[in-house]
Amino acid sequence: MHLSKHRGHRNQKYxxxxxxxxxxxxxxxxxxxxHIRLGTNGGTSIKPSDYFCIPLLNEFHTTGSSALHIIGEETFLKLFGLSPKNLFITFLKEYLSENYDVLYMPGNKSPEEDISELISIIESKITRVAKSATKKASKPKMQGAPKVSITESNYYQIAKKLKNDRDKALRKQLKENSKDSTAPKKQFKGNEFYEKAKEEKRLKDREFRKKNKELAAKYKKEQSGKNKSLFKENEESKY
Structure with missing residues (x-):
């Protein structure tokens, strides 16, 4: 079995x-x-099996001038004459012997077959606990608390009518001013009355948005208080 065919085993104990x-x-x-990637089941953004590892000092792993992560895995292995497959077999056999008192005797098999058999023996010794799907506790529902849209509130309707009345008054004022103006018909930009009305509208709109925001916040606060009160009553009625 080629090493690339193995699944990504995870064994923190190993x-x-x-x-x-x-x-x-x-x-x-x-x-x-x-984790050795060369010739194993590792790849770009894919971590190799934990059984395809070799022990190193940090100096030879990341920090030294000849560190594996500096000169590259292939160059590193050639530089120090390391055979990953032979090292995997050596450590897997030693791990089985020390931790499970299992003495593995290689036969006339390829290194890949020995590694596959060693991994199978180790995996058979592990008792894995299946992860159970934990359902997040849902927030208690407030029975009897009606959902009221903000557009149905009195505050919203009052604010909406106020805005419509102001817009209507501004349009009327703009129409009257445009009749008195000597500017060509349909030419509003730069017109004194138009610019003045536009500025007034902008300021009133800003004032309206502020007022509407305050009304909405007040409504939300009142609704929150009502909902809490209803929820409390429902909870008390259970007992």
């Missing part, structure tokens, strides 16, 4: 154990476990 081994370059106690 990674922790591997970091406690000696660095494959220096022989000193390792500080990290590097």
């Amino acid at each position: 990674l922790t154990w591997l970091r406690g081994k000696n660095c494959v370059v220096s022989g000193k106690k390792a500080e990290c476990a590097h």
Whole structure:
């Protein structure tokens, strides 16, 4: 079985154990476990199986001048004469022996077959707990609290009528002013009366929006108070 055919195994216990081994370059106690992508099931934005790792010092992983992440994985392996498949077999066998007292004896198999069998044995020893879908607790529904649209409120209707009346008055004023003006018909831009009316409308609209916002906030506050009161009554009626 080619290594690229393996699924992305995740085994945090194995990674922790591997970091406690000696660095494959220096022989000193390792500080990290590097996932080998070359020739495995790793790829762009795809993390290889946790079983395709080698222990390294940070110096040879990321920080040193000859670090794997600086000179590249292929160059690094050639520079230090490392055979990933042989290393995988060595560590997988040692992990089985130390953690499960299983002594694996390779036969006349290819490295890929040995790795596949070792992984299968390790995976068979793991008891995985299936993740249960946890449903988020829904907020309690307030029974009896009617949903009232803001457009149905008295505040909104009053504000709407006020705006319509002001717009009507401004249109009337603009029409009367345009009759008295000597400016050509339909030419409003630059007209003194038009510009004055336009500015008045802009200021009144801003005042209206402010007033409407205040009314809406007041309405929302009142509705919130009513809903809380209804909810409290419903809760008390249960007992």
